[in-house]
Amino acid sequence: MGRLAFVFPGQGSQAVGMGSELCRDHEEAAAFFSEASAQLGWDVAGLCFDGPAEQLNQTEFAQPALYVSSAAALAVLSREGVEADVVLGHSLGEYSALAASGAVSFSQGLRLVAERGAAMSEAAAARPGAMAAILGLGDEEVEEICAGAGEVWPVNYNSPGQLVVSGAAGAVTSVMSLAEAAGAKKAVLLPVSGAFHSPFMREAADRMKAVLADTVFQEPQPTFFSSTSCAYEEADALGELMERQVVSPVLWRQTVERLVAEGVDRFVEVGSGRVLSGLIRRIDTDVATANVSDAASLEKTLACLRGG
Numbered sequence: 001m002g003r004l005a006f007v008f009p010g011q012g013s014q015a016v017g018m019g020s021e022l023c024r025d026h027e028e029a030a031a032f033f034s035e036a037s038a039q040l041g042w043d044v045a046g047l048c049f050d051g052p053a054e055q056l057n058q059t060e061f062a063q064p065a066l067y068v069s070s071a072a073a074l075a076v077l078s079r080e081g082v083e084a085d086v087v088l089g090h091s092l093g094e095y096s097a098l099a100a101s102g103a104v105s106f107s108q109g110l111r112l113v114a115e116r117g118a119a120m121s122e123a124a125a126a127r128p129g130a131m132a133a134i135l136g137l138g139d140e141e142v143e144e145i146c147a148g149a150g151e152v153w154p155v156n157y158n159s160p161g162q163l164v165v166s167g168a169a170g171a172v173t174s175v176m177s178l179a180e181a182a183g184a185k186k187a188v189l190l191p192v193s194g195a196f197h198s199p200f201m202r203e204a205a206d207r208m209k210a211v212l213a214d215t216v217f218q219e220p221q222p223t224f225f226s227s228t229s230c231a232y233e234e235a236d237a238l239g240e241l242m243e244r245q246v247v248s249p250v251l252w253r254q255t256v257e258r259l260v261a262e263g264v265d266r267f268v269e270v271g272s273g274r275v276l277s278g279l280i281r282r283i284d285t286d287v288a289t290a291n292v293s294d295a296a297s298l299e300k301t302l303a304c305l306r307g308g
Contacts, residue, residue: 002265004305005225006077006084006100007280008070008093010250011196013273014062016051019069021294022076023049029072036068036110044068059124059193063092063117064110070096070271071106073292077270080302086264088225090276091156091197091250092116094242100270101220103238108215112242115211119204120246124194126203130169131192132176136161136185142175145182149174155197156250159282164190166198197249205246212239227255252276256283268292268301 023030023045033045047056048065055061070093089097092113099109134142139154142163146152152167152175165175172195176187194200217235226233228245256267256279269277269291277289290301 002263003085003259004083004266004268005259005264006074006087006097006270007267007276008087008089008096008100009066009269009271009273009276010089010091010093011059011062011066012190012192013271013275014056014066014069015272016049016053016056018048018065018272018293019045019072020049022072022292022298025295026072026076026079028075028079032068032072032075032106035106036064039107039110040064040114057191059121060114060117063120064114066092066272067096067099067110067113069293071099073270073298074100076298077268077292082268082302082305084222084268086223086225086259087220088227088255088259090227090252091245093271093276094226094228094245096271097224098217098220098238098242101222101224103217103220103224103235104215112208112211112215116204116208116246119207120194120196120201123201123204124196127195127200128169128193129167129195129198129200130172131155131164131166131190131195132172133158133162133164133186133188133190134175134179134184135188137163137179137182139163141182142179145175145178149178151200153198154249157253158250159253159279161185162279162282166195167200168195197247199247201246205243208246209243212243215239225255225259227252230254230258252279253283256280260284260287266290266305268305 036044087097150171152171155166156164217238
């Protein structure tokens, strides 16, 4: 049997009700929501379990809410004795992966995530932008279109034939039209408030630099693989990496491909939703995927991991 990876979702995977069943059934999961509420000064459990969705979808709330939800799901897996060989995350999910590896404590990670969400929200308000998913074109074709379209960049290499672009609203709209004319199956404007992972987030990255400089990172164990650098990263590089992450593309397809080549054949998505599981299956149909977000998915995942 090959290696096991835990993968942690990013913004966009949030949904009202996330974490509620795990907290109902497992004290160790509920404890993370209580700790987060005390640290942040607002009712994390209430927002995650009951909404409203409009507030949960706001960047400054969505990011810490997802981080806490993933920590709660991980706590249940840990109690069941399930341990990963490597951890990784998509965008925000990299903070959940760092906490899972022990590179930061839950509290340290929550502080960073709350700051990141606020910084990105303010950067988006100061310099509005847009994002769109281009479906059915090769990466090089989309990159070439972006290069001639102004302030727009490829930012999320999600899976073969799915590349997200980010930048000025007009430039994003132009790329969508040009991509469809070039044969894209579809170009979909994403319901986000800013041009994330693009140079439009430079102010957010600068703000994160200061708070990251005050963070002492420990050596990740299990190993942490970054979807920003597409490499294993050690403690002394994490501060600079997480600053750069805010304005850098997410190399998800490249990351999964490399890990599979190195023997990872099972991926468990830890936290809300199954977005990453779907992307991983499109990247490589031979690997096994599972997720832990509620009672049913936990039971199914444990049975699969134990050969039941």
